[in-house]
Amino acid sequence: MARTIGSHGPTTLEAIRKAGVRLIFERGYEAMSLRQLAAEVGIQAGSLYNHISTKQDLLFDLVQEHINDLLRELDLALEGKADPVEQLRAFVAFHVTYHMTRKREVFIANSELRSLDAKNYDVVVALRGAYEQRLAQILTDGVSEGVFEVVDIQVATFAIIALLTGLCTWYRPGGRLTRDAIIAAHEKLVLSGVAPQAALGRVGSGSKSPRTAVAGS
Amino acid sequence: MARTIGSHGPTTLEAIRKAGVRLIFERGYEAMSLRQLAAEVGIQAGSLYNHISTKQDLLFDLVQEHINDLLRELDLALEGKADPVEQLRAFVAFHVTYHMTRKREVFIANSELRSLDAKNYDVVVALRGAYEQRLAQILTDGVSEGVFEVVDIQVATFAIIALLTGLCTWYRPGGRLTRDAIIAAHEKLVLSGVAPQAALGRVGSGSKSPRTAVAGS
């Protein structure tokens, strides 16, 4: 009576991962039960364990694979770009595009880190740090060359990533805006946001802000 | 952090709310058990029900109260400011300050909406919409007056809020930067980010971006 219902063979793991991403995105890791997951895949709950070792491991695999992909594809997107302005524009375009096409994975990788156990958490945070470092380096280079101005590299790095990542909380395919319009909107905000203030008509003179960019944590 | 065991009277609810905020922040709503919560407060799980009606209601109360506070205090911060630039600067300063002082409540109100049941979710999202609307209006006004330039009001609104809210994922009191430095760093990014590009040395000319700001969802 085995294998007469539901998903079969080597495709089952892929089905589990796909359904897992969707359910974790919709309900959260803690709120997703393996019974639900199995039902989505069309197998019994216990059968999941022919393909995953634990629920925690499934989460870790999904998150880790996503961050690896993100890093790899970012490096492709930045390849051959030397100018910090071009690099930043490419970064924004890549990040926005990636987040539009894989917003569920992105969301999970940002919001479910808390559910990773200590060891897995450390691995993923290290990978995420590498991603952030790409942006921090672009900003550092641009500041050195005088084409960017930021109050603090670290804060700017986190803020820009948060700004771009926010996309995946509201984006839905087929919405009001085209892909290009969304990219353009973010490009304007980011590139303008790090532009040297000297070039602007005294916009930001309210508080006694430090004017020099400082790096480091 | 131990408290009077068997906490009595009108303070118990406050202890529950405080411990609830911390536990939900640290573990998430689904992952926090009422037994843990009760243990933190120093009472038995069953005794919680003398003060709250359900776990869901506790979450709703915490989130709703937070967003109400946020809105009320924002309006105080904006009071008397008519110039969009001044308003935006005040918005940023307020938002950053508030997020530094109440980062756990902020985090919960952003990340645990998913755990609200349908009715509660609608209430909270409406309140959040009101908050976003304050910023959208500032941007609209600034664009009208020609002191701001954004590709899309809606996108800019979400992006700026995401940028500012990102703070509460990394901020820790006693860190490297002063409160003023953190505010200044965000002010620069936001105000510069919405500055008219005409004022800039052709920074953002990469894609054929639409130049007109459009409102609506």
Added chain:
Amino acid sequence: MARTIGSHGPTTLEAIRKAGVRLIFERGYEAMSLRQLAAEVGIQAGSLYNHISTKQDLLFDLVQEHINDLLRELDLALEGKADPVEQLRAFVAFHVTYHMTRKREVFIANSELRSLDAKNYDVVVALRGAYEQRLAQILTDGVSEGVFEVVDIQVATFAIIALLTGLCTWYRPGGRLTRDAIIAAHEKLVLSGVAPQAALGRVGSGSKSPRTAVAGS
């Protein structure tokens, strides 16, 4: 609707322990399910956890309490007996009596040690060692005084305890023999078994046995 069925209040733990002893005796620790145990007590499986912390802890408590009782009562039974022969007779009578009245606890404490986790196992084995040591000391004293003769103290200790403990695999109340007859049968075997061979008509001359008693492990 709480507490309308099954066992109540402070007596529940006692009911759990009693039913636990019976079920573990009949089926073994691994084979006893907490569902069965709960059913015997008349509560739901989850309700067990208001009284025990884990299944393992229940076993440990039962075994440990039993061995503590055993030791305490043995010391009472030996009190005031100085002569090794009298002591050994008292030991046998006590052990047999105890095993007849609490044969299930005895059986569990002997056969389910394997199911204790490492830490609990060590505790129990230490207690059991103390019990064995009482007998080993009696034998050592008797050998010194020349009233006992054994080939090896250690082997004799284990063998006598095994001999006596075997009782609980076949004893049933109301059987063919009276309590006194059973005690007498074991007394004869044990006391005779350690009697000096010189007193016997060359019974045990088959193998080239060492004649001296050696202690130690």
Added chain:
Amino acid sequence: MARTIGSHGPTTLEAIRKAGVRLIFERGYEAMSLRQLAAEVGIQAGSLYNHISTKQDLLFDLVQEHINDLLRELDLALEGKADPVEQLRAFVAFHVTYHMTRKREVFIANSELRSLDAKNYDVVVALRGAYEQRLAQILTDGVSEGVFEVVDIQVATFAIIALLTGLCTWYRPGGRLTRDAIIAAHEKLVLSGVAPQAALGRVGSGSKSPRTAVAGS
């Protein structure tokens, strides 16, 4: 102890039986999973069923084969011995030797009877009864001839077997004592234990023990 992975052919069953004995000895039948067993053998769990029919049958086979061996070899050991004293000495030597060389099988056959289902249990208990009967007959003969004295044949039979069998709970090859010393120690206890008290200096006169040996259950 690793074996050729994917063990083939007629040796696989033997590997299963050997690993089964070890695992059941170490963890108990209930606690041994067929997955563990298969892993030890180097095959998948499902492949076990090419060699055994059920887990229960594996246990039954192991126990039954052991008891058959025991009986067969006992009869060889007793062959040609007519004198009850010689027979008892041979019984002890055989039993002890056998238990030292096959202590795991012995242990299983004693402690896992409980896990046999009703039909299998009856078969095994009948075989065990035959073994016990050999000893009971020796004792009966010895008592008739006046060379043994026991209070009760049945009790003595069980007690002697328990005494001897206890060996397999502490024996480890390479321990402090030689094989001969261990045999001698047990011989002394048993033969002395059933020696007529008349031959002893009034050792066992404590309780008003019946002096006549009675048979029957």
Added chain:
DNA sequence: AATGAATGAGATTTCATTCAT
């Protein structure tokens, strides 16, 4: 207002077993 004990549902995980390949 707090407790302690109960419920019933449901969580993750393991199990013996089956069977097409």
Added chain:
DNA sequence: AATGAATGAAATCTCATTCAT
């Protein structure tokens, strides 16, 4: 004879919630 994937039942344990005291 072995595999890999499936089943369905059952395991221990946790959970939010209730309520008599």
